Amino acid sequence: STPEITLNSGTTIPQVGLGVWQATDEQTEHIVRFAIDEAGYRHIDTAAAYGNEAGVGRGIASSSVPRDDLFVTTKLWNSDQGFEPALAAFDASLARLGLDYVDLYLVHWPLLDDQRLLRTWDAMEEIASSGKAKAVGVCNFEPRHLKLLADRGGLLPAVDQVELHPHLPQTDIRATAAELGIAVESWSPLGGTSGSGWGPASKPNTLLTDPIITRIADRHSKTPAQVLIRWHLQNGLIVIPKSVHEDRIAQNIDVFDFELSELDLSEIATLDDGTRVGMHPDEMNLGAP
Ligand code: A2P
Numbered sequence: 407s408t409p410e411i412t413l414n415s416g417t418t419i420p421q422v423g424l425g426v427w428q429a430t431d432e433q434t435e436h437i438v439r440f441a442i443d444e445a446g447y448r449h450i451d452t453a454a455a456y457g458n459e460a461g462v463g464r465g466i467a468s469s470s471v472p473r474d475d476l477f478v479t480t481k482l483w484n485s486d487q488g489f490e491p492a493l494a495a496f497d498a499s500l501a502r503l504g505l506d507y508v509d510l511y512l513v514h515w516p517l518l519d520d521q522r523l524l525r526t527w528d529a530m531e532e533i534a535s536s537g538k539a540k541a542v543g544v545c546n547f548e549p550r551h552l553k554l555l556a557d558r559g560g561l562l563p564a565v566d567q568v569e570l571h572p573h574l575p576q577t578d579i580r581a582t583a584a585e586l587g588i589a590v591e592s593w594s595p596l597g598g599t600s601g602s603g604w605g606p607a608s609k610p611n612t613l614l615t616d617p618i619i620t621r622i623a624d625r626h627s628k629t630p631a632q633v634l635i636r637w638h639l640q641n642g643l644i645v646i647p648k649s650v651h652e653d654r655i656a657q658n659i660d661v662f663d664f665e666l667s668e669l670d671l672s673e674i675a676t677l678d679d680g681t682r683v684g685m686h687p688d689e690m691n692l693g694a695p
Pocket of ligand 1: 425593594595596597598599614629631632646647648649650651654655657658
């Protein structure tokens with residue numbers, strides 16, 4: 407079964423989860439049920455902004471695994487930041503999911519406006535103490551955003567979910583997160599979409615066809631995606647590969663029968679060139695409303 411990481415909330419998170427960004431609501435219902443019942447996933451990562459929380463809820467309801475054995479994450483969209491808006495958005499997410507709690511609720515992006523971000527975090531702390539989110543955290547936070555919350559005092563995020571893969575190993579964020587006891591989750595762990603991607607900075611996927619990755623995959627008789635997922639696991643990261651294809655969904659969690667060697671890891675380390683497939687938080691231009 408999938409290894410778990412203990413969060414600073416005291417709850418545990420399965421280290422591999424299914425990402426559903428860019429899956430339609432209908433696709434999501436199908437792939438969530440498949441992932442749980444056929445492939446053995448126990449962790450699903452969605453967001454209000456993905457437009458498929460209802461599909462996640464139907465997929466869970468139609469699966470044969472009890473809710474309490476699953477780990478469900480959703481996220482607060484930017485336009486709902488602030489104290490009251492965040493509380494209302496959280497309740498709306500729960501209603502769409504058809505759940506009475508989530509395991510993890512995340513702020514989707516930081517804001518340029520620190521004061522509003524802090525009011526959002528007040529709401530996240532209230533949501534955590536209500537028990538309706540077993541843990542709360544953030545996404546796309548740079549070290550300075552994490553330090554803002556640390557300086558505030560009170561509850562710290564359980565996780566920071568950031569774009570992270572061998573081209574962008576996010577060394578600074580991981581060091582700050584480690585100091586503060588915050589777990590790191592990798593989005594676009596396989597190097598992102600093979601298509602046009604999202605946002606002005608988005609780029610096509612080059613990792614899945616990278617010669618270093620494919621050579622290592624051949625060495626282990628595994629696929630490039632499986633090599634990349636092992637890289638995240640062996641780096642202590644939580645990883646949420648996205649696919650809408652059953653064979654790939656199954657493949658992406660079939661990663662516990664091999665290990666990358668020191669040589670493999672040192673070869674992969676040479677791929678660090680800082681390239682992103684998604685948006686940098688500063689590019690989001692998220693000011694006050
Ligand atoms: P698809 O959903 O069509 O399978 P990331 O998780 O880094 O954002 O990247 C996921 C991208 O890689 C998606 O475009 C997904 O497309 C594709 N993908 C996911 N799993 C695999 C796999 N095992 N082999 C090849 N491509 C994959």
